Amino acid sequence: MRAADLVKMSWRQIVRRRVVTFLCMIGLSIGCASIIMAVSIGQSAQRQSEEQMNAEFKMDEITVLPNSSGAGGTMEIGRGDITKEKLDVIRNLSHVTAALPMLKLNYMDMSILDSRNVSTEVIGTDLGSLASFGFEFAEGGASTALGAAIVSYGATFGLADPIIRNEIFEALKNDPNNEQNYLKLSQFDQKQTDLYQQQIHFSESNLPDKAAAAKISTPLRVSGVLEVKSGSNAEYSLYEKTVYVSLDTARMLQEQFVKEGESSPPLKFESVLIKVEDKKYVAQVEAQIQQLFLTTQSNLFQEVMIQEKFALYKKAALSIGLFIMFLASLSILVAMTMSTHQRRRQIGVMKILGANLWQIRQMFVTEAALLGLLGGAVGLVISYIVVGGLNKVIVSGAIANVSFNVNIPVFALVVGIVFTVLTGVLSGIYPAVSASRTNALEVIKNG
């Protein structure tokens, strides 16, 4: 039989039996709408969670750390250390767009020309790569010159005369409840100093003997001042006092502060921050880095956690949709079986006119599939109406903690329609087989 004839004949039966068609379609369309809604809400909620997660966590970044089982001591390089050579290999890996090595020096006092100082963390890194990791400059920028430094937003606060600061600390030791002293300290912390283009130098802080404390670095110049880092806030950033210098400058500082009788430590990094083209490459790049006997950390696990959470939700919602579909399939089964019984005389005539078993089955299965398709189409309309209403309710703020818009993805429509047509076809198989077994002579003789 030609497909067009099959569809035409089936369509006629569907139109002729409007009430049965309508009853079958109720269940099917609700089932289809449930599946579409389940997939759409799940997908939209997951998308919103992922967007939130991408904003909060850097999903396309990897932190490379030394492998603790193979790390050497301070003065030697172990198999698990991050060396310059490994850094070069990492930089050349495909999909790696930037690398930010971290060579951490001890906390040091950063002093300016008027001798005010503040304790800062000094990190040697690739200054040119800072911008790739979300660092923005409030003033100036990165410089390749030896002795150039970039200060964080927090490092521009809290500069104070060390003598006055020590006096306040002493006073606090003697009178811990004196609010005035706390206020004075707080005033230092809140006061910002314009460090751009200022000359700075470092001295090691918290040293037990004063002779060593007298050791100061050669002067450096501040070539850039950073903004508050995106994702952080100004108040919190006050306490992040960091000075970034080039790797050469960091090595120079290491040499200047080396203890007497010791040599400067070999070049190895505490960590390297890696940026990859897209988060989809994170796992692949991580695996390659791990082959260098290094440890990696990324936020992929956050995504996996969210996906697992939503997969569970989607499964539950899909199960409800499938259960409704199962009930709908029973209605088709009953309706089609009744239809087979009522039309057995016609089936008998068709068999006598030359229809074979397969052709009779095809007619009934096509009819059931068309019922499924119709139910799916109505379900599609229902889901669009419900989603429209749901979005209005969400916009009005009536649902607490829900702020995302539900979108129906094409994938959900395909899943909904496929499931309804499949339900139709599967529930049409028994009636189709039963119809094809009709004894033509018997039904024509006995009606």
Next chain:
Amino acid sequence: MLRVEDLSHFFRKGKEVVPILHDINLEIGQGEMVALLGISGSGKSTLLNLMAGFMKPEKGKIYIGDQDIVRMNENRLAEYRRKHIGFIFQSYELIPNLTIRENVELPLVFHTLSESRRKKKSLLLLEQVDLADKAEMYPSQLSGGQQQRVSIARSLISEPSIIFADEPTGNLDTQTEEEILAILQRLNMEMKTTFVIVTHEAEVAGEMGRIITLKNGSLNHT
């Protein structure tokens, strides 16, 4: 054309065996118009159903052309019926939700013939039975005689070599019966199609070229 050899058939009623046909041997040639005459219970409808392949005999062979239809499975038989056999029912058996034209075309739907060719053929046949103007009407809008003419047109659409008719005038009044028989005779003359018609009326049988009488399951050739 049609050859029946040593055909016997019986029904089982519990443990009892009820004989219906005994050792039937007959041959019907191409273009013949044959009446199977007999009283009720003589076995004429059973013989017709066996010859049309709707039932399998307990014993014997039935050849249409050189093919023994007894040995065919259900799907082969369906194909065979579709290509070589036409059937006219006493109660017309038209499909109520199809138009007259679509009813006539129905056997060709199972042939996968295109709609335009089906339409052309069906309208031609409807013209032959004088119902071309009613092609787009539904069976319920036609009289019994007209419905039977539609049934005749339908039996001819796949150009079968043999048409079986089971009491084709059984539900009609005398005047309509005469009209239908006239149409069958005309078509037999024009198309050289073989007709095997079951009837219990001697008058109807008398209009046929040859009468085969069945009595208690055995043949009487005339």
